[in-house]
Amino acid sequence: MSPAPSKNYTDDVSLLVVTLDTNPFFWSDFPSHFSDFLSQVLAFLNSILLLGQLNQVVVIATGCNSCSYVYDSSSNKNHASTNGTMPALYSNLLHNLDEFIAKDKQLTTAHEPGNVPSSLLSGSLSKALCYIQRAFRSGPMHPQPRILCLQGSPDGPEQYVAIMNAIFSAQRSSVPVDSCYIASSNSSNSAFLQQASYITGGIYYKPPQLDGLFQYLSAVFATDLHSRAFLRLPKSLGVDFRASCFCHKKTIDTGYVCSVCLSIFCEHHDKCSTCSSVFGQAQSVAASTDNRKRKAE
Amino acid sequence: MPEVRIIAKNFMDMVASMPAMKLDKLYENGFICEAILRSLPPLAKKYVLQLLHIDQPVLARLFAEWVLPDGLSKHKVAIDRLLQLRLFVEALDSRKNEKTYKVNPTYQRSLQQLLVHGGTLPRESMPSNITVRLPTLEDLETYALEQWECFLLQLISPSHADKTLNISSSLMKVFQRRLLSQRDREAPKLTESGFQFLLMDTNAQLWYIIREYISNSEERGVDAGDLISFMLELSFHAIGEAYNINTLTDFQRNIIKDLADLGLVKLQQGRKESWFIPTKLATNLSVSFTESSSRKEGFVVVETNFRVYAYSTSKLHCEILRLFSRVEYQLPNLIVGAITKETLYNAFDNGITADQIVSFLRQNAHPRVAQRIPAVPDNVTDQIRLWESDINRVEMTEAYYYDEFPSRDVFEGACDCAREWNGLLWEDSKKMHLVVKSEVHSYVRDFLRRQK
Numbered sequence: 001m002s003p004a005p006s007k008n009y010t011d012d013v014s015l016l017v018v019t020l021d022t023n024p025f026f027w028s029d030f031p032s033h034f035s036d037f038l039s040q041v042l043a044f045l046n047s048i049l050l051l052g053q054l055n056q057v058v059v060i061a062t063g064c065n066s067c068s069y070v071y072d073s074s075s076n077k078n079h080a081s082t083n084g085t086m087p088a089l090y091s092n093l094l095h096n097l098d099e100f101i102a103k104d105k106q107l108t109t110a111h112e113p114g115n116v117p118s119s120l121l122s123g124s125l126s127k128a129l130c131y132i133q134r135a136f137r138s139g140p141m142h143p144q145p146r147i148l149c150l151q152g153s154p155d156g157p158e159q160y161v162a163i164m165n166a167i168f169s170a171q172r173s174s175v176p177v178d179s180c181y182i183a184s185s186n187s188s189n190s191a192f193l194q195q196a197s198y199i200t201g202g203i204y205y206k207p208p209q210l211d212g213l214f215q216y217l218s219a220v221f222a223t224d225l226h227s228r229a230f231l232r233l234p235k236s237l238g239v240d241f242r243a244s245c246f247c248h249k250k251t252i253d254t255g256y257v258c259s260v261c262l263s264i265f266c267e268h269h270d271k272c273s274t275c276s277s278v279f280g281q282a283q284s285v286a287a288s289t290d291n292r293k294r295k296a297e
Numbered sequence: 298m299p300e301v302r303i304i305a306k307n308f309m310d311m312v313a314s315m316p317a318m319k320l321d322k323l324y325e326n327g328f329i330c331e332a333i334l335r336s337l338p339p340l341a342k343k344y345v346l347q348l349l350h351i352d353q354p355v356l357a358r359l360f361a362e363w364v365l366p367d368g369l370s371k372h373k374v375a376i377d378r379l380l381q382l383r384l385f386v387e388a389l390d391s392r393k394n395e396k397t398y399k400v401n402p403t404y405q406r407s408l409q410q411l412l413v414h415g416g417t418l419p420r421e422s423m424p425s426n427i428t429v430r431l432p433t434l435e436d437l438e439t440y441a442l443e444q445w446e447c448f449l450l451q452l453i454s455p456s457h458a459d460k461t462l463n464i465s466s467s468l469m470k471v472f473q474r475r476l477l478s479q480r481d482r483e484a485p486k487l488t489e490s491g492f493q494f495l496l497m498d499t500n501a502q503l504w505y506i507i508r509e510y511i512s513n514s515e516e517r518g519v520d521a522g523d524l525i526s527f528m529l530e531l532s533f534h535a536i537g538e539a540y541n542i543n544t545l546t547d548f549q550r551n552i553i554k555d556l557a558d559l560g561l562v563k564l565q566q567g568r569k570e571s572w573f574i575p576t577k578l579a580t581n582l583s584v585s586f587t588e589s590s591s592r593k594e595g596f597v598v599v600e601t602n603f604r605v606y607a608y609s610t611s612k613l614h615c616e617i618l619r620l621f622s623r624v625e626y627q628l629p630n631l632i633v634g635a636i637t638k639e640t641l642y643n644a645f646d647n648g649i650t651a652d653q654i655v656s657f658l659r660q661n662a663h664p665r666v667a668q669r670i671p672a673v674p675d676n677v678t679d680q681i682r683l684w685e686s687d688i689n690r691v692e693m694t695e696a697y698y699y700d701e702f703p704s705r706d707v708f709e710g711a712c713d714c715a716r717e718w719n720g721l722l723w724e725d726s727k728k729m730h731l732v733v734k735s736e737v738h739s740y741v742r743d744f745l746r747r748q749k
Binding site: 050232 | 368
């Protein structure tokens with residue numbers, strides 16, 4: 001771990017790392033267009049940069065099979081390509097995003113129709129954290145970092161462990177993870193993002209409609225960490241704390257937990273697959289059937 | 298004690314003091330809107346952004362509801378600032394009879410435009426095949442600082458300066474107006490504010506000079522609004538890029554010459570064309586103070602035995618250290634001094650406060666010690682403050698003394714009258730003596746007259 005940051009600029013200078021969900025399977029099923037969404041997000045990113053000269057924005061695209069940095073406001077390349085018609089931010093980001101989507105497409109493997117595959121959120125979260133760690137070490141002065149996940153596609157239970165690890169690492173370096181979950185149906189929520197925001201002290205918000213996305217983004221997620229201390233921001237109504245089991249990557253309500261390494265399983269095993277501890281030697285058979293019954297509910 | 302302090306007011310205070318008509322004209326320029334947005338307190342920035350796309354007036358009550366009870370003071374500061382700069386227009390909702398706020402329409406339009414389409418500077422940087430031998434960023438920064446130091450040295454002691462700048466002596470007089478006092482046939486002496494000026498960080502100094510420059514502009518027949526908008530525009534140019542001087546108007550060309558002398562831009566001449574290169578000082582113009590104040594690399598090490606080591610070759614630094622310490626010896630790149638009671642008393646006599654000295658030492662702390670907390674040893678800062686409070690043991694208040702009251706009733710009435718005006722300093726009810734603050738004297742006198 002890097003030593004605790006001792007000096008900052010003024011309190012409201014922020015480094016915002018945005019993970020942008022580009023999952024084509026999700027967007028093709030979604031009622032509103034990716035381009036509408038993107039144009040609102042771009043205006044939001046621009047407004048963050050507008051708020052302060054030292055503010056920094058990094059965008060990471062989250063695809064189906066890969067993730068990549070698509071924009072970094074601090075890199076020098078940005079100044080070169082201003083062509084007058086479009087701000088450098090937009091042209092750079094769009095160019096990189098195009099390249100990324102093409103690359104991600106090549107990696108795509110076949111999947112069952114009707115079932116939207118999840119995006120690689122764990123990957124982009126880790127990349128975001130790596131970037132932030134670099135910012136921490138860059139010198140005595142660095143902006144206050146935070147992560148904003150713009151996510152639409154459903155959670156991928158197979159990424160559970162990786163995402164949880166990323167969340168805890170964010171918590172340890174006190175980086176809040178804000179999440180803006182975009183979904184057409186009102187009932188669905190992302191358990192991963194809810195947990196991420198809950199644990200790291202970020203904001204989880206699901207805009208009720210996408211037409212005014214910019215307004216939601218600028219009202220809720222543009223708030224710098226300093227101002228959050230004295231503003232009323234959306235509070236989460238409840239967090240889905242369910243875990244995924246390590247054996248089948250399913251989200252479960254009740255399960256078995258290894259007493260040694262706390263790995264979670266959906267069914268009884270004789271031996272822990274993570275730490276190889278042997279279970280149940282002293283237990284009677286009756287007790288274990290009892291357990292199984294409880295789990296079955 | 299009279300408080301004569303240079304308040305390092307920033308650009309935005311100046312902007313705020315402009316008449317509404319001129320403000321609206323300024324807000325037509327997207328860059329000015331951006332600079333102003335950046336200068337706002339964090340909460341105010343958020344309000345602007347939140348209301349940017351809302352055309353209807355919003356009830357003031359709603360704003361207060363967004364804020365937690367702890368943040369109410371900040372909320373008030375933010376709203377006041379927004380109203381002061383005329384970014385928010387206050388109105389009364391006729392139906393509900395409540396206050397409403399709305400973003401200034403001109404400002405709103407410009408900022409929306411900037412947000413969606415981005416801003417383009419009125420001039421583009423020149424291609425590199427025309428501009429040969431552009432300085433590197435480091436060179437440019439040293440150039441800017443050198444130029445600035447040279448300017449400062451000339452400002453405070455014209456005889457010491459190695460090279461003279463082309464700043465007209467009349468302009469120099471304007472800058473010196475409040476920093477130096479000159480009696481007939483005597484060398485000019487730094488005034489109290491002059492000493493304070495030297496201890497401020499570069500950016501604050503720059504603001505001070507620019508402020509004088511602008512407030513003096515009307516006398517020189519230059520419109521302050523044009524000047525402000527040009528300077529703010531300048532601050533958005535990229536550092537180290539060359540911009541053709543022909544793109545400037547005549548008026549701007551005159552200004553840029555002055556700015557070059559201050560180190561804000563570097564002028565260069567090619568075979569045919571000439572161009573200017575903005576330095577860091579120029580781009581810092583639109584940044585508020587606090588953000589950039591501590592980014593400069595420091596050079597001072599203070600030890601617990603009150604010794605000051607300054608790794609610097611600059612004459613200016615030496616002069617500044619001399620203000621509050623005894624410079625013992627000087628090596629080519631090192632100035633060694635000691636902070637003593639005598640030197641500090643000297644400094645306090647000159648109107649420098651302990652806080653200014655401490656903050657100067659902190660801000661200019663050498664990188665090695667800047668990482669430590671505290672950067673300046675506690676015993677030194679405490680002692681500096683103690684010595685300061687030594688001087689201010691007695692507080693003077695102008696007062697009036699009354700005695701020989703005709704009766705106890707009149708005396709007590711006078712006491713009550715003074716108390717009512719919050720000006721009673723001392724009373725002796727046995728001997729019937731009374732001392733009141735001088736502001737209250739007239740009321741007490743009136744009271745006593747009425748008694749007769």
